[in-house]
Amino acid sequence: MDRFSLPFLFLFSLLLLSSALVSTVTSSDLDDDEPLIRQVVSSDDDGDGNDHLLNADHHFSVFKSKFAKTYATQEEHDYRFGVFKANLRRAKRHQVLDPSAVHGVTKFSDLTPSEFRRQFLGLNRRIRLPSDAHKAPILPTNDLPADFDWRDHGAVTGVKDQGSCGSCWSFSATGALEGAHFLATGELASLSEQQLVDCDHECDPEEHGACDSGCSGGLMTTAFEYTLKVGGLEREKDYPYTGTDRGACKFDRTKVVASVSNFSVVAIDEDQIAANLVKNGPLAVGINAVFMQTYIKGVSCPYICGKHLDHGVLLVGYGSAGYAPIRFKEKPYWIIKNSWGESWGENGYYKICKGHNICGVDSMVSTVAAIHATSQ
Ligand SMILES: *[C@@H]1O[C@H](CO)[C@@H](O)[C@H](O)[C@H]1NC(C)=O
DSSP states (O other): OOOTHHHHHHHHHHHHHHHHHHHHOTTGGOOOHHHHHHHEEEEEEEESSTTHTTTHHHHHHHHHHHTTTTOOOOOHHHHHHHHHHHHHHHHHHHHHHOOTEEEEOOOTTOOOHHHHHHOOBBBBOOSSSSOOOTTTOOOOOOOOOEEEGGGGTOOOOOOOOSSSSOOHHHHHHHHHHHHHHHHHHHHHBBBOOHHHHHHHOBOOOTTOOOOOOOGGGGGGGHHHHHHHHHOOOEEEEESSOSOOOOOOOOGGGEEEEEEEEEEEOOOOOOOHHHHHHHOOOSSEEEEOGGGGSSSEEEOOOOOOOOOOOEEEEEEEEEOOOSOOOOGGTTEEEEEEOOOOOOSBBTEEEEEOSSOOOGGTTTTTTTEEEEEOOOOO
8 A cells, every 4th residue: 555545545534434424514614614624634733732833933923024914902913823823723734635735824824714715705605506508518628738828828917916805706707808808809908807896786697696796705607797788898907906895886988998799607527628718718717715725836636625616716727747746646737827916826826636626616617708899
């Protein structure tokens, strides 16, 4: 038995054990994967007694200076140090469950999981997965390249930062339309998320009460629907991002630069996802972001990950090059553009393994096509 299979079998048997418990887990428990992750990795470092093993004081000092963190009061400082220590333990658990990635201290390490979700995610909850409305046609998959990255073809703008606003959905939507607009016109234009945050209140026809609502969340497909209806999106520089949703809509139709011609939902099939990516440009995808709070680099391939989607991101490519210890060789992955700035992850990007709908990454994929907008 090699080094890989023994811990894996151990985790697997714990997983079977915990799956018996999962059936009793309510949907509100599923707001946070941590209880399940804790059940599976109930490591001895989980207590408060041995923080010195984690070298928490030192890590917290480095964290504060690296990310220029200041706290208004000593109480706040002490509270954040407690949260930070809990996140060091989480990062260790994530590392055990996700050995092909590196987990550790990130700029989110002083936030509780629920603060993190509220402030930095923002995908509207869907009970049902996208239905057949605008289903993407099935594409041939026999000629797909082994590796593909839209960044190499000029279809992807620089990494943006949603700040402390649950507007991930708007960044995912602009990223897909930026790529589609590039394919339609040859021009790479950075598009306005703020227009979506301020002006798009479109509701999901299938999900009662799920309406795009600025920093409180939204969906990429409804953002495409809005964009289709109003005629398009302005440039980033004409309608710049503020990261708040308290302003009135300042949309100026004469400044539209990119317009949607049509959009559709891609089947939950990794070959179809790859084929749509290569043919139509970067894709808007939903993902479960629980492992992303502690992600540093590498290919994330957790043994367990929730499939409820809470974050909207942009799928820009895929690869399979060797990237990690030999035992993980040639594991194929998706390349994901995130909207948390370049100081997060691999210069703002995330790699997640391909092949098993890990963290729900295949579950909510949409593709958009652009028309050339005639500027007036
Ligand atoms: C747009 O519509 C055309 C024609 O129906 C279809 O072939 C194409 O796949 C659609 N594109 C997207 C991105 O939905």
